[in-house]
Amino acid sequence: MESNKKYWKGLEELNKTPEFIENNKNEFAEPIPIEDILEGDGLKAKTPRRDFLKALGFGVGAVSLAACQKTPVHKSLPYLIKPEEVTPGVANFYVSSYDGQAILVKTREGRPIKIEGNPGDLFGKGGASATVQASILDLYDSSRLKNPMQDGGETGWQQVDAYIKGQLTAIKTGGKKIRIVSATVNSPSTQAVIADFVTAYPTTKHINYDAVSYTGIIQANQNSFGKAVLPHYNFDAADVIVSFGADFLGTWISNTEFNRQYASRRAAKALEAGKMSRHIQFESGMSLTGTNADVRMPIKPSEEGIAIISLYNALTGTTLPGSKKVSDANTDKAITLAAKELLAAKGRALVVSGSNDVAVQVLVNAINSLLGSYGTTIDLDNPSYQYKGNDQEFVDFIGEMKRGEVDAVFFLNANPAYDYYNANEFKDALKKVRLKVSFAPYSDETAALCNVVAPNSHFLESWGDENAVEGYYTIVQPAINTVYNTRQAEVSLLTWADAPVKDYYTYVRNNWNTNILSKAGLSGQQGWEKVLQTGFVKAAAKPATAYTFGRDLNAVVTTILSHSQQLAASGDKKLELQIYVSNNIQDGKKANNPWLQELPDPVSKVTWDNYAAMSIKTAEKLGIQEGDYINIKSGNYTIELPVLLQPGQAQGTISVALGYGRTKAGKVGDNVGKNAYPFLALRNGTLQGTTVVDIEKTSTLRYVFAQTQTHNSYEGRPIIHEGTLVEYKKNPAAIVGKKEGKEDYSLWDEYERPQYNWVMAIDLNACTxxxxxxxxxxxxNNVPVVGREEVRNRREMHWIRIDRYYSFNGGGSEPVTKEKEINKLADLDHVSVVHQPMLCQHCDHAPCETVCPVLATTHSSEGLNQMTYNRCVGTRYCANNCPYKVRRFNWFNYWNDSRFENYMQNEYTELVLNPDVATRFRGVMEKCSMCVQRIQAGKLKAKMEKRPLQDGEIKVACQQTCPTNAIVFGNANDPNSEVSKALKSERTYYVLEELNTKPGIGYQAKIRNTTEIGA
Known part of the structure; x- marks a missing residue:
């Protein structure tokens, strides 16, 4: 049964706006930038299109030749004594750790160029998030401090050490307080260093401060069970998941781990077993997690607490004093349904909340205790140490500074001058501190207020360790010498404390020999070397036990209802504001990373900005259109942001991302977006991200987002297939419309692939x-960053994109009725979402190959569609003829054009380039190559070892990093290969199969575990 659901990428496509129609009439998506593109060739006048090819084909070549002659000669010097472990042209891999996740660092000739997940890692099992992948770029960031700073000027380490030790000695004599303020420290060795510093200076106290706080959960567990810990959640053990605003696939606690766990219960193996977890999401703004839910119900922040109370009542069959019902009847039905399903899955159920309110989290604890979740889906005995910040401790610290009790403060990976909700109060209090030291690698907002900045080294230049979960220890080791004159913060603290061991490598090794290796049954030199090879040790897990909730809930309910009343907006221009964490920029520490800034938001597909997400109905009521600027005001703080109309946003609410509005992030991140941290509110000792705001339209100007989603159109052709679990069990093949006896006819000769036929399978149920x-x-693949303006011009260069499609119902083959079309404005509150990775399909009958006049794009004997850049003259005929719109034309020399120097272009960033992949010159077409360099390297290794190539030995970059294993790549000629098995699935279909392009990438249809409510 082929679905006739209507899919659309954005509101432009749904409503067929004049701009959308006009853009899709154009032969090419991007306009030709005649003056800009030809300026470098000395052709200032507007050039007719027929002369454009001549200019690119000859003018550029001549200029390139002239430029080569002017290029300075760089003499290559051979190794006089070649390091034993380095073979020129061959990569070396070193283990390390990032935020507690074990990783592998790929180096070439001594410089790190790529990060991969460690296959043995507890969290990713070889997968790695976008943040982990992008962290390597920070190593070469020219905005990093080159030397230590004192009183605003550069100085040397000896001068800094002498000054700080003198100050600390005087402070110690005076008996005043010393404070170390850091983001969560879960490194055993760093904790030992801080303990040594406290021994030397006994008035020191360490304060864990997290810009994005989980104090509410930690304190709730203390109140409920006497354990002030962040639980370790097991989503792979849950048959039914109910989430209230917790974006656990996006930014909540441990997204890489949760993605892997979640997909394991919903992808191929789970479906083949006839089982699939059930996920119900209640939330205000459309989150990444919400887009993946089986049922998603939009709900105001003021009603989330009420909804949790209603769920508790439905589970217990009682009514807590003062209980209310949510205002929407469908949401109330969904809560009743959720309660029924949770009870049926007792012992295999999980309820989570993204709230930082202690009272809300206590009630969630009571629910999970009722469901028998402790010891199964929630583990309090092997807790997470990823977040340990205490909001009240930091508030108390500000009070100490105000009273003049603190004489020295050290900031480690903490920037409260930017990300504390009341930054002005913090700054005023900081003025009373005598010695202010920041370990920031940048001159960030807090570092600018300090006497001394002792820049910390990048983690790829450092020794260290991490303990993100009880019993799991990872090692951090350097893959390169320090790029700049930086020093590890731990070395600085040991130096200032006059510790007997100041060499941090020795310090870390001694700590492991004494305290950690024995936990995994290791010891001595042999044990240490094993750690440096594997990257981690795992002690035996403690038995996860059940916990019984025994508190009275009357006071808890009263607190929740009181907060709900405070959050309920009243009045035409008052809305409920939900603050959320950006999927890409996170808490703002990564704001200077251009890879992350240009990564489209997974829901809105906006790059380089935050915005006010608003429901279509709310905007219509207020007379606001997309791109209109509004003032958002709460108390004395106001910001102006453009409005983005977001399907699925709860009516009467707006959502704004944290992490933007930096003023001292660096060349890339400065003044990108607006800072939403001041909208946080301190309630009952925790920082909470919901409040009531006044909004007002401020300008007739309309903002143009750098948004990628609707840059291409499939002209209404079906590209998504999805169904329900019930339909899948009845007839899997019917979901993709397979017809028995169907034959393909072709006028083309088929290619011979005697040994390899490289293909790919992508499971839409696994892709989040x-x-x-x-x-x-x-x-x-050395893909360049182009910046906001170029993305607006539809010139993003990503070789792979993830298309996000909306539809009007929650899954299955239900047709879009005329009534639904008429009431589509109402349906926009309850849209369903599918994510689809889209890259070059490497078609056997590739339409791009037949139209290229210079044979720049050809077909290989191994099934790959290849690009020969030196032949390409930039006709763009191939892009025009590609139905998948996966080709990128590079208008500029993005890697060395001065117009793009704020993004990637400096003498240091070039060190991150992969030498196995050419950096492309302007005027040529780019696209996915299926990481042909990795294919060749794998084949060569097997040949040198005189053995056949093994299935899974070659992993393309997108496949290797995917934490959900949504992408499988391999040789279709091997019937036992994983990709061959995946493509034989009854869920497999090919995008635009009717065009007979014979793509080399098969997709497995999306299956949802839906029911009538919310579907």
Whole structure:
């Protein structure tokens, strides 16, 4: 049964706006920038299109030749004594760790160029998030401090050490307080260093401060069970998941781990077993997690607490005093349904909330205790140490500074001058501190207020360790010498404390020999070397036990209802504001990373900005259109942001992302977006991200987002197939419309592939749309960053994209009725979403190959569609003839044009380039190559070892980093290969199969575990 659901990428396509129609009439998506593109060739006048090819084909070549002659000669010097472990042209891999996740660092001739997940890692099992992939770029960031700073000027380490030790000695004599303020420290060795510093200076106290706080969960567990810990959640053990605003696939606690766990219960193996987890999401703004839910119900922040109370009542069959019902009848039905399903899955159920309100989290604990979740889906005995910040401790610290009790403060990976909700109060209090030291690698907002900046080294230049979960220890080791004159913060603290061991490598090794290796049954030199090879040790897990909730809930309910009343907006221009964490920029520390800035938001597909997401109905009521600027005001703080109309946004609410509005991030991140941290509110000792705001339209100007989603159109052709679990069990093949006896006819001769036929399978049930594959492809294939203006001009260069499609119902083959079309404005509150990775399909009958006049794009004997850049003269005929719109034309020399120097172009960033992949000159077409360099390397290794190539030995970059294993690549000629098995699935279909292009990438249809409510 072929679905006749209507899919659309954005409101432009749904409503067929004049701009959308006009753009899709154009032969080419991007306009030809005649003056800009030809300026470098000395052709200032407007040039007719028929002369454009001549200019590119000859003018550029001549200029390139002239430019080569002017290029300075760089003499290559051979190794006088070649390091034993380095073979020129051959990559070396070193283990390390990032935020507690074990990783592998690929180096070439001593410089790190790529990060991969460690296959043995507890969290990703070889997968890695976009943030992990992009972290390598920070190593070469020219905005990093080159030397230590004192009183605003550069100085040397000896001068800094002498000054700080003198100050600390005087402070110690005076007996005043010393404070170390850091983001969560879960490194055992760093904790030991801080303990040594406290021993030397006994008035020191360490304060864990997280810009994005989980104090509410930690304190709730203390109140409920006497354990002040962040639980370790097991989504792979849950048959039914109910989430209230927790974006666990996006930014909540441990997204790489949760993505892997979640997909394991919903992808191929789970479906083949006839089982699939059930996921119900209640939330205000459309989150990445919400887009993947089986049922998603939009709900105001003021009603989330009420909804959780209603769920508790439905589970217990009682009514807590003062209980209310949510205002929407469908949401109330969904809560009743969720309660029924949770009870049926007792012992295999999980309820989570993204709230930082202690009272809300206590009630969630009571629910999970009722469901028998502790010891199964929630583990309090092997807790997470990823977030340990205490909001009240930081508030108390500001009070200490105000009273003049603090004489020295050290900031480690903490920037409260930017990300504290009351930054002005913090700054005023900081003025009373005598010695202010920041370890920031940049002159960030807090570092600018300090006497001394002692820049910390990048983690790829450092020794260290991490303990993100009980019993799991990872090692951090350097893959390169320090690029700049930086020093590890731990070395600085040991130096200032006059510790007997100041060499941090020795310090870390001693700590492991004494305290950690024995936990995994290791010891001595042999144990240490094993750690440096594997990257981690895992102690035996403690038995996860059940916990019984025994508190009275009357006071809890009263607190929740009181907060709900405070959050309920009243009045025409008052809305409920939900603050959320950006999927890409996170808490703002990554704001200067261009790969992350240009990574499209997984839901809105906006790059280089935050915005006010608003429901279509709310905007219509207020007379606001997309792109209109509005003032958002709460108390004394106001920001102006453009409005983005977001399907699925709860009516009467707006959502704004944190992490933007930096003023001292660096050349890339400065003044990108607006800072939403001041909208956070301190309630009952925790920072919470919901409040009531006044909004007002401010300008007749309309903002143009750098948004990628509707840059291409499939002209209404079906590209998504999805169905329900019930339909899948009845007839899997019917979901993709397979017809028995159907034959393909072709006028083309088929290609012979005697040994290899490289193909790919992508499981839409496993893909959550996280975007890790995009950044991995950027790093592997030297894909340039083009900036906001070029994205607006539809010139983004990503070789792989993730298309996000909306539809009007929650899944299955239900037709879009005329009534639904008429009431589509109402349906926009309850849209369903599918994510689809889209890259060059490497078609056997590739339409691009037949139209290229210079044979720049050809077909290989291994099934790959190849690009020969030196032949390409930039006709763009191939892009025009590609029905998948996956080819990128590079208008500029993005890697060395001064117009793009704020993004990637400096003498240091070039060190991150992969030498196995050519950096393309302007005027040529780019696209996915299926990481042909990796294919060749794998084949060569097998040949040198005189053995056949093994299935899975070659992994393309997008496949390797995917935490959900949504992408499988391999040789279709091997019937036992994983990709061959995946493509034989009854869910397999090919995009635009009716065109007979014979794509080399097969997709497995999306299956949802839906029911009538919310579907």
């Amino acid at each position: 749309g996280c975007g890790a594959c995009i950044v991995a492809c950027n790093a592997e």
